[in-house]
Amino acid sequence: MCARKYSISSDENNMTTEKTYLYGPVPSRRLGLSLGVDVVPYKICSIDCIYCQLGRTTEKTIERRDLVPMEKVLAELKDKLAKGLKADFITFSGSGEPTLNIRLGDFIEAVKDLTDIKIAVLTNGTLLYREDVRADCAKADVVLPSLDAADEATFAKINRPHSQISIENHVEGLCAFRKQFAGQIWLEVFIVKGINSSQGHIVRFKKLIERIKPDRIQLNTAVRPTTLTDVKRLEPSALEKIANQLGAKAEVIADFQPADYGKSIERDAEDVLSMLKRRPCSLEDICSGLGLTRNEVLKYIAHFQQEGCVDSQQRQGKVFFKAVI
Numbered sequence: 001m002c003a004r005k006y007s008i009s010s011d012e013n014n015m016t017t018e019k020t021y022l023y024g025p026v027p028s029r030r031l032g033l034s035l036g037v038d039v040v041p042y043k044i045c046s047i048d049c050i051y052c053q054l055g056r057t058t059e060k061t062i063e064r065r066d067l068v069p070m071e072k073v074l075a076e077l078k079d080k081l082a083k084g085l086k087a088d089f090i091t092f093s094g095s096g097e098p099t100l101n102i103r104l105g106d107f108i109e110a111v112k113d114l115t116d117i118k119i120a121v122l123t124n125g126t127l128l129y130r131e132d133v134r135a136d137c138a139k140a141d142v143v144l145p146s147l148d149a150a151d152e153a154t155f156a157k158i159n160r161p162h163s164q165i166s167i168e169n170h171v172e173g174l175c176a177f178r179k180q181f182a183g184q185i186w187l188e189v190f191i192v193k194g195i196n197s198s199q200g201h202i203v204r205f206k207k208l209i210e211r212i213k214p215d216r217i218q219l220n221t222a223v224r225p226t227t228l229t230d231v232k233r234l235e236p237s238a239l240e241k242i243a244n245q246l247g248a249k250a251e252v253i254a255d256f257q258p259a260d261y262g263k264s265i266e267r268d269a270e271d272v273l274s275m276l277k278r279r280p281c282s283l284e285d286i287c288s289g290l291g292l293t294r295n296e297v298l299k300y301i302a303h304f305q306q307e308g309c310v311d312s313q314q315r316q317g318k319v320f321f322k323a324v325i
Contacts, residue, residue, distance in 0.1 A: 021073040022080060023094075023293040025087040029255050030186065031120055035080065035087040036100035036295060037111075038094025039068050039101040046097050046126045048160040049148070049188060051226045053298045054095060055229065056281065062127060064102035074110055081115055089142070090115070093122035095294055100127070104137035114140075118208070120144060126165050128173030133315035134180060142184040145174060147212070150204030154196050159167050174212045176289060188253070191221045191239065202245055209246065217250040219243055224302040229314055268292060272300045276310055276323040 021038050028034040048057035090111055091171040092098045097120060108119055118141040125145025127133040133200070137143050145169070149155035160179070178185060189205060191197050196205075209217060219242060222233040224283075234242075234253065243250040271290050275281055283287070286297045301321055304310035312321050 012107060019093045020076060021068060022076050022295070023296050025085070026299055027297065028089075028091075029253050031091060031142075032088030033086065034089045034091045034120070035085065035117075036094060037077070037090060037092050037107070038071065038293065038295075039073065039092055039098050039104065039107060040094055040096030041067060042095035042294065044096040044100055045124070046100065046162050047048050047124055049124075049190075050158055050160065050228050051192060051222050051231050053224045053226060054294050057096075061100065062164055064100055064127075064132070065099045070103055070107065070110070073107070074114070077111065077114060077162055085115075085117070089115055089118050089120045091120040093295070094142070097124055097127070097292075098265070099123050099133045099163060104133075105139050108136070108139040118142065124159075125174055125177075126159075126161060126170050128177045130173070134173070134177045135312040137177065138181045138183070140183060142186060143177070143181065143185045144188060144218075145177075146188045146190065147171070147174065147205070147208065148190045148192075149196055150201055150208050154201070158190075158192060158195060169320040170186055171208055171211065172322075174214075178213050184216070185212075185214040186216040186218055187212060188218045188220055190274065191219060191232045191234045191242065193221070193238075197238070197242075199235055202242055206246055215249065217243075217246050218253040219246075219250060223254050224298055229319065231311075236314055268296065269300045269303070272297060273304060276304075276321055280313070280322040282321075286321070 023036040023038065025033045025035045042060045043054055043057050044061060045057045046060065046062050048060055078173055092104065092107065098104060111119060120142040121140045122144045125135065125147070128137065128145065146156045149167055152167045155161065219239050221239060222231045225238050239252045239254060243252055268290070271285065271287060275286060275289060283297060284293060286292065301310060309324055310321050310322055312319050
């Protein structure tokens with residue numbers, strides 16, 4: 001049974017499907033109330049993680065390009081600010097790898113000219129071996145890169161990187177960024193049960209983390225729906241044990257509790273559940289039908305799954321979600 005009741009919206013025909021580049025603000029366990037800025041089209045990335053909640057990478061690349069219209073993104077943000085935006089962070093993340101946008105640094109500078117809200121970059125960190133990427137990311141207040149493997153074989157299995165990215169240049173990029181960045185680095189380590197969760201892996205992680213010197217080490221696991229249905233999450237107690245081994249800077253960020261959504265976004269959650277009560281839908285069906293971003297929809301689905309309101313099934317290689325009535 002669902003802990004909360006959600007009504008079926010009566011004016012779904014009024015939903016907009018216009019392209020938007022901002023999502024939220026949404027509650028984030030890492031960043032508080034975060035307004036997302038999506039500067040990369042779905043799903044352009046330098047890697048293709050087995051646990052990615054957004055689906056398979058459609059274009060795997062390390063080429064930086066001008067990928068979205070900057071003026072439209074900033075106009076959308078100005079509108080949000082004019083309406084009294086309240087957020088702890090404005091976060092560059094979204095539907096792909098944000099550092100692939102060659103104008104990321106320009107975006108950050110432009111946002112800083114508009115507001116005093118802190119800026120975060122949520123990145124897989126694989127392009128930080130490049131000087132231009134480090135220079136762009138260094139303009140932010142907080143950078144949140146990832147490290148999911150401590151050896152080449154595991155890196156290939158979990159992250160499935162572009163052919164020119166190795167675990168060593170990934171780690172070297174993180175180390176180089178630490179030397180030049182005075183802001184906060186919050187390193188996410190995603191643990192997949194049975195792949196990178198052994199004691200040997202944790203020991204190797206610790207050695208790499210000592211080289212990287214992040215301000216925080218944040219442990220995550222497969223709480224939300226993943227691209228591959230056989231990706232296994234690690235239990236909370238096991239994550240806490242790993243955090244203790246990695247030291248005082250380590251914390252568990254995997255959110256096993258139902259989300260506490262405020263009134264400002266409750267309507268969107270109601271619309272998602274309403275749609276799933278009618279028929280099974282893929283992630284793409286929900287996004288196109290309701291004009292929501294993938295990140296927004298996935299947060300709602302994760303919440304409903306934790307409350308037992310929604311389950312999923314795979315059909316012909318695609319995951320479909322359906323309300324449990």
